[in-house]
Amino acid sequence: METPAANDTVGTQDRTETPGTSNRSTTPSSTAFRDYIGQGWAERDDVLPPAREVASYARKRRDAVSEAFTGKRLVIEAGSLKVRSNDCDYPFRAHSAFSHLTGWGSDSEPDSVLVFEPTADGHDVTLYFRERADRTSSEFYANPTIGEFWIGARPSLAQVASDLDLATAHLDAFTATDDDVTLEDDALATFTSELRLVKDDYEIAQLQAAVDATQRGFDDVIADFPRIIREPRGERAVEGVFYTRARLDGNAVGYDTIAASGPHACILHWTRNDGPVVPGDLMLMDAGVELDSLYTADITRTLPASGTFTDVQRMIYEAVREAADAAFAIVRPGIIFREVHAEAMRVIAEKTAEWGLLPVSAEEAQRPENQFHRRYMVHGTSHHLGLDVHDCAQARRDMYHDGEVTEGMVFTIEPGLYFQPDDLTVPEEFRGIGVRIEDDILVTADGAVNLSAAIPRTADEVEAWIAEKTSK
Template sequence: MTGIDYQNHRAQLLNDMEVGDLAVIPAGDLVTRNNDVHYRFRQDSDFRHLTGFCEPGSLAVLAKEESGKDRFLLFVPPKDPAREIWDGPRAGVEGALAQFGADEAFELSAIDEQLPKLLENRQRVLYPLGAPIGERIERWRLQLGARVRMGIQAPGHYLDLRGILHEHRLRKNEGEMQVMRRAAQISAEAHRKAMVEGRPGSSENHLEGVIESYFRSEGAERIAYGSIVATGANGCVLHYINNNSRIEDGDMLLIDAGAEVEGYAADITTTWPANGRFGEAQRRIYEAVLDVQQDLVRRVRAGSSFQALNNEAVRQLTAAMQGLGLLDEKASVDDLIESEAYKTYYMHSIGHWLGRDVHDVGSYGPQRNRTFEPGMVLTIEPGIYIPPGDETAPPSLRGLAVRIEDDVLVTEDAPENLTADLPRTAEDIEAFMAQARA
């Protein structure tokens, strides 16, 4: 991402603001891990989207002016040689101007002086409602209200910035698409490396290390979310995070992991046999899920919706569950769907938006019926999970879990599967693992 990309993001927001509006965008803050130790800082997604600035505690302001000369202001931590010895270099006011394109820049200590001036005689203020910055805005509003007899007007309308900004984030431009392709490429290769290393006798935590170290070695900033590395029946826990079990011969691995590159996430799930060969029952459930997943990826088109895709996923998975002996083969698919019998084995939706956040922002519409548009990126991730203690399931299927997830870009025509170069069919997985482990 370049400075031009961030400038375009700001221009997009300013274009949707009314003349006289002021947008106030707070950065993220350091979060305490324990005692006096902080988690590694990750910038607030909205703030980074508009500024590219990654120092904590900062504040950005966009002013839509009647003159037509809109302004971008940054309030940043001051240069501080003593602190920079401990925490690393800061951009300071000069860097905010020269490196990040601010029209005006101030140290953080100037916020309480400058913001009331910026708020004077504005009709509307946009900021993330409910965020801590709201308390300061209210204080500044009261200060302005005390000066009403001097002809100073305080803003009368306060709007949630996210209602506008998150719609912009939902549609990716070419620069963002390129970054997401890179995140997907790094993540897919990490999954392949796990397939090589994940032999019986290894462990979930070893594979977690393999995956996440590869992310970093290839330039990813961090994991996009907590990696799920689940062997055997652990895969039946949708958000399994322990990642500390030994891998046994005959296990399948379900791994859900993605890298974050320049603030954009990938999100991939693979399922494969630890010993390199699917057992008969494993192959049956894997191929049942794969058939559904591949069909739904092809259906990701402009004009479709999560509602339409999930309805199709439920229908196909319900029929597959009947074929596997999990649901009554004599019942109609419609009756099983109406009774929600499928939810015993498929309890989540088909996917979600993907972008700066792994579960990215933007409206899904009522009942998730918003239609897809070119530039949107989403996941397709059907699954079947059979609890080990489910005595109604065929014994050979108990404890098996399969989820298959790809990242898909909506285009003007056929969908672009960003993670399509992973081995997906059972035959391709077995062939890849045999060759890579030879």
């Protein structure tokens, strides 16, 4: 990796000072060099793009925000780059509310600000971002953070205005005021979060595309099972294969992939992924492709590494699937969101009672003061999905957990059973088995659609899937 160059010219347009690099800078700073590097460049091809598909949807979202905050100056920041190590940054990802209201996805500019300026009949909305520097500026060649010599071409104000169908201005023209309402304000954070509870047609299409890409990622992993099993850290191979698909078909992964084999599957957020994938064990894979629009899928499948389930593994797997199917069957507009979880837990309670794991009956276990079956599934069954894998997180409880399910909502259904390797309340043959099945569900006018139904779900389908992909 090249050493970022520091420069002693600092200004609004140049911004060439990079912390921690002045002691090793070799960038020429002579007047002759600056004059020479600033000339002899071809004219830029500044073709204005047509408005992207999401632009009209983003405008409607902004209109809703404007109507809700009459007379208020709203400032919604994209966020800034975060240092990963010394002078290396993490990949930039804009704040989800900013992306939702602008339509800017993986190509968002750091430090951008969306401003709603109050007017007599609503708001004038302007997107402020740092205009690219002229090539006569040292920013062009000496600034590793925003210089085009370092990070590639950056868009002009006119190009972004055309692309997003949104007024733009240079970041230097933005001034904060004491009266600004920002995402630090609970009311704005809550509103922009709840605005995403119901997805529009563009969002639904993006989520389906993310699910489809995720399915291809699962196919890739299964096809590579023979090599994965040979690797001492096969879980990392799973993670790497899926990440390749995420980068080919999208922007990245929507969250750190869980590739949990054997007893690691009993650790709900296992992301170290440093263990082997051993024939005879189950491998729980929880992964999602994030598209360039930043919408992500969230899918879990539990796969027998050897290609077939043992009798005990199949029994547990099919119990989890039955819980998922029962929860899906009740989804329709008008139910309360928490009822989805309750229905899945009913099946989990019945199965664990049937297997003799509970000190009481299934009915008694489900009473609020008991909940013994939850020992084997401590997490929730569903969460909203969209720009964030756990979308709408700032929504009020009575709009989310206790809220009414409506057409256009997209959420997961993901029951599981996890029998820890040292849990003496379960038979020895259960210990170290973890199973989760997770699908992405769209609520329709009269029911629901499983967006990920094409990804094999039953034990028989999973075994056939593995046989097909590993035989090629």
